[in-house]
Amino acid sequence: xxxxxxxxxGLVKPGGSLRxxxxxxxxxxxxxxxxxxxxxxxKGLEWVSYISTSGSTIYYADSVKGRFTxxxxxxxxxxxxxxxxxxxEDTAVYFCANYEGDYWGQGTLVTVSx
Amino acid sequence: xxxxxxxxxxxxxxPGERATLSCRASQSxxxxxxxxxxxxxxxxxxxxxxxxxRATGIPARFSGSGSGTDFTLTIxxxxxxxxxxxxxxxxxxxxxxxxxxxxxxxx
Numbered sequence: 001x002x003x004x005x006x007x008x009x010g011l012v013k014p015g016g017s018l019r020x021x022x023x024x025x026x027x028x029x030x031x032x033x034x035x036x037x038x039x040x041x042x043k044g045l046e047w048v049s050y051i052s053t054s055g056s057t058i059y060y061a062d063s064v065k066g067r068f069t070x071x072x073x074x075x076x077x078x079x080x081x082x083x084x085x086x087x088x089e090d091t092a093v094y095f096c097a098n099y100e101g102d103y104w105g106q107g108t109l110v111t112v113s114x
Numbered sequence: 115x116x117x118x119x120x121x122x123x124x125x126x127x128x129p130g131e132r133a134t135l136s137c138r139a140s141q142s143x144x145x146x147x148x149x150x151x152x153x154x155x156x157x158x159x160x161x162x163x164x165x166x167x168r169a170t171g172i173p174a175r176f177s178g179s180g181s182g183t184d185f186t187l188t189i190x191x192x193x194x195x196x197x198x199x200x201x202x203x204x205x206x207x208x209x210x211x212x213x214x215x216x217x218x219x220x221x
Binding site: 044047060095099100101104106 | 209
């Protein structure tokens with residue numbers, strides 16, 4: 001069955017970096033546009049980033065532009081989010097999902113705190 | 115950025131009642147509007163995409179309607195698992211955006 005499994009979350013100090021991974025299985029990953037979406041504790045959903053099937057088209061939310069980098073490795077069925085210059089307001093559960101929204105991972109928690 | 119405003123913030127209803135949730139966009143999103151249900155501690159689940167299409171496995175009690183800037187999610191008869199938070203989501207333009215959510219709670 002379809003599975004998306006995020007990893008790489010954790011506690012990091014302000015200004016630090018973290019790399020999230022999302023491992024896909026049960027579907028042809030290379031055929032799907034992918035996104036990252038986050039949810040701060042007790043808050044709503046915030047779209048973060050999008051990547052096309054080949055990686056040639058990428059979009060970011062203004063709140064992360066210039067600090068986060070989305071990428072993918074279709075040979076490894078994996079999606080990534082490199083997060084630099086992290087701020088307290090980046091604290092959230094980060095979900096990977098396909099563009100259509102019918103496949104979601106369980107999320108990985110990122111906490112930015114000193 | 116397209117702002118999505120959901121109303122009401124909270125809906126208090128009993129099982130078996132009808133729920134009507136609204137989502138208004140700050141500019142037209144054509145028909146590229148989706149609805150999700152999120153239970154505590156879980157990832158959101160897609161209910162409706164492109165305004166009115168039910169996602170795979172979603173029961174017929176869920177229906178969506180609207181176009182342009184005004185959209186509605188209707189749950190014809192609330193089941194226990196429907197007491198949750200609902201989000202609308204537009205993918206008409208970049209950045210994609212979500213509404214702030216409507217919580218459907220047991221009255």
